[in-house]
Structures are given as structure tokens and as C-alpha cells.
Amino acid sequence: MCNANRFLRWYLIVFFSGLLLACALVSRAAVPATPDAEALLKQSDRFRNGWPSYRVRVKITDYEAGRSDEEHLYEVSQKGKDKTYVEFMSPREKGEHLLMLGDDMWVYLPDTSRPVRITPLERLTGDASNGDVARTNYAADYSPVYLRTEKVGAEECYVLDLTAKRKGATYQRILYWIRGEDARPVKAEFYLTSGKHIKSASFDEYGVIGGRMLLRRLTLFDEIRHNSHSVLEYSGATPRELPDKLFYQGRADRF
Amino acid sequence: MDRRLLIPVLLLSSVRAVAQDTPKSVESRYQTRYSVGVIDDATFYGNQKAPLPTVLNQVLIEPSFGIRDRGRWNVNSSLIGLTATYSDTSTQLRVREAYGGISARDFDFTAGRKMVLWGAGYAFSAAGVLDPPRMPTNPADRLNVNEGRDMVKADWVHGSQAISAAWSTAALAPASANLRDTAALRYNVLVRGFDTSLIAGHDRGGDSFGALTFTRVVGQAWEVHGEAVWREQAAVLLGAKYTFSGVTCIGEFYTPPNIPYYRDASVSPLAGRQHDGFFDMGKARLRERPGWKEWGISGSVVANFDDRSYTGVIDVSRWFGNHFSSYMHLELPRGSKTSEYGSSPYSTAASVGVRFQL
Numbered sequence: 001m002c003n004a005n006r007f008l009r010w011y012l013i014v015f016f017s018g019l020l021l022a023c024a025l026v027s028r029a030a031v032p033a034t035p036d037a038e039a040l041l042k043q044s045d046r047f048r049n050g051w052p053s054y055r056v057r058v059k060i061t062d063y064e065a066g067r068s069d070e071e072h073l074y075e076v077s078q079k080g081k082d083k084t085y086v087e088f089m090s091p092r093e094k095g096e097h098l099l100m101l102g103d104d105m106w107v108y109l110p111d112t113s114r115p116v117r118i119t120p121l122e123r124l125t126g127d128a129s130n131g132d133v134a135r136t137n138y139a140a141d142y143s144p145v146y147l148r149t150e151k152v153g154a155e156e157c158y159v160l161d162l163t164a165k166r167k168g169a170t171y172q173r174i175l176y177w178i179r180g181e182d183a184r185p186v187k188a189e190f191y192l193t194s195g196k197h198i199k200s201a202s203f204d205e206y207g208v209i210g211g212r213m214l215l216r217r218l219t220l221f222d223e224i225r226h227n228s229h230s231v232l233e234y235s236g237a238t239p240r241e242l243p244d245k246l247f248y249q250g251r252a253d254r255f
Numbered sequence: 256m257d258r259r260l261l262i263p264v265l266l267l268s269s270v271r272a273v274a275q276d277t278p279k280s281v282e283s284r285y286q287t288r289y290s291v292g293v294i295d296d297a298t299f300y301g302n303q304k305a306p307l308p309t310v311l312n313q314v315l316i317e318p319s320f321g322i323r324d325r326g327r328w329n330v331n332s333s334l335i336g337l338t339a340t341y342s343d344t345s346t347q348l349r350v351r352e353a354y355g356g357i358s359a360r361d362f363d364f365t366a367g368r369k370m371v372l373w374g375a376g377y378a379f380s381a382a383g384v385l386d387p388p389r390m391p392t393n394p395a396d397r398l399n400v401n402e403g404r405d406m407v408k409a410d411w412v413h414g415s416q417a418i419s420a421a422w423s424t425a426a427l428a429p430a431s432a433n434l435r436d437t438a439a440l441r442y443n444v445l446v447r448g449f450d451t452s453l454i455a456g457h458d459r460g461g462d463s464f465g466a467l468t469f470t471r472v473v474g475q476a477w478e479v480h481g482e483a484v485w486r487e488q489a490a491v492l493l494g495a496k497y498t499f500s501g502v503t504c505i506g507e508f509y510t511p512p513n514i515p516y517y518r519d520a521s522v523s524p525l526a527g528r529q530h531d532g533f534f535d536m537g538k539a540r541l542r543e544r545p546g547w548k549e550w551g552i553s554g555s556v557v558a559n560f561d562d563r564s565y566t567g568v569i570d571v572s573r574w575f576g577n578h579f580s581s582y583m584h585l586e587l588p589r590g591s592k593t594s595e596y597g598s599s600p601y602s603t604a605a606s607v608g609v610r611f612q613l
Contacts (some may be wrong), residue, residue: 001322071577074554094290099500101415104448104472110399114372114383117450117470117478119498193475218457225542239474240258243326245412250419250443 011180037144037160043183044176047203049135049210051239053079054124057089059233061130074133077240081140082168083247085135099249102132103168106249115249128220128230131170138162138176141169151178151185156180171198185215189223209237260491285324291613292317294398300346301603303541309505312340317399328357335400341489352403361372363410370403371421375453375468375480378533378557379509381490381517382466385423391533392566392586404437410528415445415586435461461488462516488512488528503544507533521598522562530560537570549574557596564590564597581609 050148055077062070094223098118105118107130116166135141142162151160156203162174178184184206190199205217217231225255245251294315303309316336321330335349336364355366374383378391406423411606419441426436426600452467472478479497483489494507509518509531513524522529526539537553551572558565572582584606590597 019401069548091290092574093391094612104445104450104452109395114377114380116372116494117472119474119476119478119496122498122503150608156576165557179498209407225383225545226394244414245358245363248412249415249445251412251416 035146035158037146038139040146040178040183041142041160041162041176042156042196043142044185045139045180047184047213048215049078050210050214050237053240053242054237055235055240055242057235058133059235060133061231061233062128062228063230064228072128075240076133077246078136079244079247081137081240084133084134085242085246086130094230098130098134099247099251101247103166104249105130105134105168128232129170132220132232135168135170138174141166142174144176147175150177152177155186156208157186158183184213199223210239274500275334275402277322285322287323288319288321290317290319290613293611294608296398296606296607296608298604301605302601306601307600308342310341314338315398315400319352326358330354330355332427337400348404349400351399351401354403361411361413364410365406365408365410368403368405368427369408370401372407373452373468375452375482376492376494376507376509377480377505378507378535379492379511379531380482380511381484381492381511382468384437384454384456384464384466385421387534389611391531392555392568393584394435394535397570397582397584405555407508417441417443435459461509473522486512486516487514494533501540502536502538503536505533509533513566519595521593521595522559524595526547528563531558532560533557558588562590562594562597563595564588566596566599577611580612581607583607 009219011140034128048233055075058074058075058076061068062072064204071090072093075087077085077087082100082102084098084100088096088098099106106115107118108115122130131145141164143165144160144162147159147161147189148155155166156179158175158180160176160178162176164172170195171190175191177186177188179186185203187203188201189197189200191197200221200223202219202221203215204219205215206213207216208214209216214234214237216234220232222228257383258373275604289451293316294313294317295314296313298311298313300307300309300311312562314337319333321329321331332353333351334353335351335540336346337349338344338346350368352368352370352371354365356363356365366455370387371385372383374386374389376383378394379387380389382388383389385404385405385406390396404423405427406421407426407485408419408421410417410419420436421439421441423437423439425432425436428434428533436459437456437461439454441452441454443450443452445451446469452466452468454468455464457463464484465610466482468479468480468482470480476498480494483493484491490509490511492507492509493506497504510528512527513522518524533555535553535555537551537555541547541550551570553570555568556565557568567587569580569585572580574580586604587601588596588602594609
């Protein structure tokens with residue numbers, strides 16, 4: 001009799017423990033887990049930076065009141081997360097170069113007497129700023145926080161709130177919509193330290209380049225002068241072995 | 256060769272270079288770069304102190320070409336064909352740069368005429384011992400007429416630091432340049448945001464010198480730079496750049512000793528140490544104003560605090576499409592007749608010009 005009671009008691013303990021565990025697991029599965037914002041941001045960066053070391057051409061067409069009024073061509077060489085070298089190829093900027101090393105940026109103008117250090121505010125000049133071309137590794141520059149899930153057109157997107165975590169970041173804050181399915185960037189809003197919404201971006205077109213799905217077309221909208229926008233078209237992305245010498249700040253002869 | 260033929264020959268050689276620069280894959284072994292600039296510049300002098308023509312017209316053709324073999328070797332040239340009409344007409348060919356280089360691992364070797372930019376100052380520099388001369392009233396060299404130095408140079412570049420050794424000869428430089436053979440060594444490193452250089456060298460038959468330069472960005476809007484140089488006596492430069500709303504301001508204070516190396520022709524040898532200042536405020540593109548996106552404007556003042564002379568400079572430029580631009584450059588020197596800026600032979604110099612860039 002005593003053994004039967006002991007058996008019953010253990011049976012009940014094990015039964016209710018199992019029931020509690022099952023309830024906990026079911027309730028956990030019923031509430032969707034908060035996405036890992038850091039992992040999503042790193043994944044989304046891969047759509048803009050296909051390889052650890054690569055070269056890509058960027059054509060920027062500026063539109064004013066719906067009409068194209070200027071074209072700029074750049075050759076961008078990127079190595080790792082914080083070394084970018086941009087050669088300006090269009091006639092009116094020929095001979096100019098931009099170098100980014102971590103938080104530091106220099107511009108080399110053929111007609112000035114020295115390499116010019118660029119302050120963070122100078123990175124913001126133009127509809128497509130220097131930073132838009134040279135700094136595309138958001139995971140290295142911003143701390144992400146998951147905000148919500150939202151539909152953009154037919155796409156279910158995660159909305160991330162990115163806050164600058166280093167001096168070299170181009171913007172103080174970015175609201176970033178990335179596709180839930182594969183973390184592909186869909187759209188973004190860019191804010192200054194003052195909280196002013198200065199630009200928006202729509203990531204319009206992707207394509208398979210060198211076996212990787214990469215961004216091919218991005219449109220930047222000026223939120224201060226609403227009648228102007230810039231279209232950035234990426235082409236010729238290729239993995240390249242880039243020598244460290246290319247990213248040396250004291251090298252004035254950039255070719 | 257008749258010098259008058261030089262400009263068409265230059266133009267033809269540059270056009271040939273253009274023809275060779277077919278669209279290339281980023282994978283191609285050779286990379287080429289070219290540019291051609293054509294400038295027509297007219298300068299009108301006001302209140303001349305000597306009986307000289309009041310208009311100087313200059314036509315400049317500036318072809319540049321470079322070829323590189325995947326970072327192993329490179330050959331570069333940048334020439335200037337200049338026809339100037341003042342009291343008479345003269346044509347000359349200047350070699351801005353013509354050099355070849357080879358690279359092996361962390362080493363680069365260069366020989367030929369080359370622009371070297373070691374100084375940290377914008378309008379003034381004492382540390383840029385191999386740099387083209389700075390002109391505070393025209394620091395951006397608006398006509399691109401500065402020439403490099405003839406040199407052999409070896410660079411060791413490793414990460415963000417480099418050691419450069421250069422020997423420059425004055426044998427091929429024009430006598431008016433007043434240059435000496437110079438041997439110089441430079442160590443450059445980026446540490447905690449400080450882009451810092453140590454320079455040491457010797458001018459043959461002249462002085463030995465040593466220099467420290469730095470540039471640093473502080474916060475969101477400030478850049479500071481400076482130079483400390485010892486050549487017989489100390490020369491010091493301190494400068495800063497401030498950016499707000501797309502407007503860039505640059506200010507510099509410079510104090511060189513009054514020794515022959517630094518002395519301007521208009522300054523007396525008895526005048527003692529000089530103190531100069533420079534302030535520039537400009538906006539490259541007036542994009543906030545509808546219809547003014549293609550305009551750029553800047554104004555600057557350069558002053559000698561010892562003789563209280565100064566020159567005001569105003570620059571206005573406008574782009575027309577991707578290839579053409581026009582500009583106006585106005586200089587207004589003021590001061591006593593014996594002062595550094597007041598001794599200019601005119602009281603106004605207004606230059607207007609058009610530029611074509613390919």
C-alpha cells in the first residue's frame with residue numbers, strides 16, 4: 001500500500017511537471033520571437049557588399065523637378081568594413097579621390113595644395129552624399145533595435161531603428177525597412193542629430209552578380225527640397241585583391 | 256620644333272590618348288586615365304602703378320595621361336601648353352608632371368617630375384619642402400599651372416604608416432624658381448585620428464631642416480591642422496576648418512622667421528619675424544537656392560599683420576553641363592606701397608574665364 005502511494009505521488013509529480021513544461025513550450029511558440037536585429041543588419045549588408053574585398057562602379061544621376069540634370073561616375077574599391085577608396089570618374093570631378101579609413105575621411109582634389117580632411121558634416125554634401133557612396137556597412141556603423149513588423153507594398157518587412165555608434169557614421173539615425181524573408185533592404189529614412197529627416201531611400205532593384213544577389217539600383221529622395229532625387233546604379237561588381245597601399249592616407253598620387 | 260606647333264601637337268597626343276581609352280573591364284590588365292582641360296582666362300588690371308598693358312589674356316591646354324599595370328608599374332604625364340598675350344605674345348610648354356613608378360610589395364619607387372604634397376597648410380606651408388609654392392591669394396592654383404619637382408623617391412608603405420625618402424634636383428627647374436637640390440625623409444602615420452608627419456632634410460649649399468605636421472578632425476564640424484618647422488629658426492602654422500550648412504570656413508595663422516628662404520621679395524630683411532593670417536569662407540554649390548545649384552562662391556582675405564597690408568579675394572564659378580564652366584576671380588590688394596600686399600603693381604585684378612574639361 002505504501003509503495004502504491006509512493007508510486008502515485010511520483011506519477012503525479014512527473015505528470016504535472018511534464019504538463020507545465022508542455023504549456024511553457026506551447027506558450028513560447030505561440031508568441032513570435034523578437035528577431036535578432038544585429039544578425040538581420042549583418043545579413044542585409046551582404047546585399048550591398050558582396051565580398052570582403054571588391055570593386056564596383058556607381059553611376060549617380062541627379063534629378064531636379066523630374067528631369068535629369070547631372071551625372072556622376074565613381075569607381076569604389078572596398079576592403080573589409082572600414083577601408084573605402086572612391087575614384088571620381090566624371091569630367092567635372094576627374095582627378096578627385098575620396099579615402100575612408102575607419103572614422104577618418106580625406107578628399108584629394110587635384111587643384112588644392114594638400115589632401116583635405118573631411119569632417120562628418122562634409123560627408124553629407126549632395127543628394128547622394130560621400131557617405132552614401134563610401135559607407136555601406138551599416139552593421140559596422142550603427143546599433144540596431146528591432147521596432148516592429150510592417151508591410152511595404154506586398155512585402156512583409158522588419159523595421160529596424162539604427163543609431164550611430166561611431167563618429168564615422170554618415171547619419172545619426174536611420175529607420176531601415178528590410179524584407180522579412182531574406183533581410184534584403186527595401187527602404188530607409190535618414191535623420192540628422194537634430195532629428196531632422198533629410199533623406200529617404202528606396203532600394204529598387206537587385207540582381208545576381210558573380211553568383212550573389214546584390215543591389216543594382218537605389219533612389220535617394222531629398223526630404224528638404226522635395227523636388228530633387230538621385231538614382232544610384234551599381235555595375236561591374238567584382239571581387240578583387242586590393243593592396244593596403246591603395247588605402248594609405250598620405251598617397252597624393254592616387255593613380 | 257616651332258613652339259607654336261606645340262599646342263596642336265599636345266592636343267593631338269591627348270586625343271590619341273582618348274581614342275586609346277576604350278571602355279575597359281575592371282579586370283583588364285592595364286588601366287588608363289586621361290583628362291584634357293582647356294582654359295581661356297582674361298585678367299583686367301585696374302589702377303596700374305606702371306605703364307603696362309591692362310589686359311593679360313592666357314589660353315591654356317592641359318592634357319594629362321596615365322597608364323598603370325595592375326599596381327606593378329605606372330607612367331604619368333601632365334603637361335601645360337600656355338599662350339599668353341600681354342605686351343607681346345609668348346607660347347611655352349610646361350611639364351607639370353612626368354614620372355614613372357614601379358611597385359614591389361610594400362615599396363614604391365618613382366623617378367621624374369612629380370607633385371609632392373607634404374605640407375599640412377592650405378594657404379601657407381613651411382613644412383612642404385618639396386611642394387609647389389603656396390600662393391595665399393590663389394591657394395587652389397585655379398589655372399593648374401604649378402609644376403612638380405624633379406626627383407627620385409622611394410616609399411615604404413605599411414598599413415597607415417609610410418616612410419618616404421626623396422632626392423630632388425634643381426638642375427632642370429627654371430632659374431626664377433630659386434630652388435636647390437634637396438634631400439628629404441618623411442615618416443607619416445595615422446594615430447588616433449592624427450595624421451602626423453615628421454620630416455627632415457637638407458638643401459645642398461643651404462640649410463638643414465626638420466618639421467612636424469598634423470591634421471585632426473574634432474567633433475562633427477571641425478578640422479585642425481598645424482606645422483612646426485625648424486630651419487635656422489622656428490616657423491609655426493596653425494589652422495582650422497569649420498563646416499556648417501554646407502559652408503566651409505578655413506582660417507590659418509602663420510609666423511615664419513625673416514630669413515632668405517621664407518622672405519617675400521617685398522619684405523625688408525630688417526623687418527623681423529612675420530605674422531600672416533588667412534581666412535576663407537565658401538560654398539561649393541548653392542544647392543539650397545532653387546536654380547543656383549551650379550553656382551559656387553567663396554571670399555577670402557590674406558593679411559600681413561606686421562605691415563598691415565592685405566588682399567581680398569572673391570571667386571564665383573558656374574558649371575554649364577558636365578564639361579563647361581566659367582569663373583570670375585577678383586583680387587583687391589591694399590596697404591602701403593612698401594608693404595607685402597600693398598606693393599602689388601595694381602589695385603584690382605579681375606579675371607574671367609571659361610574652362611572646358613574632358
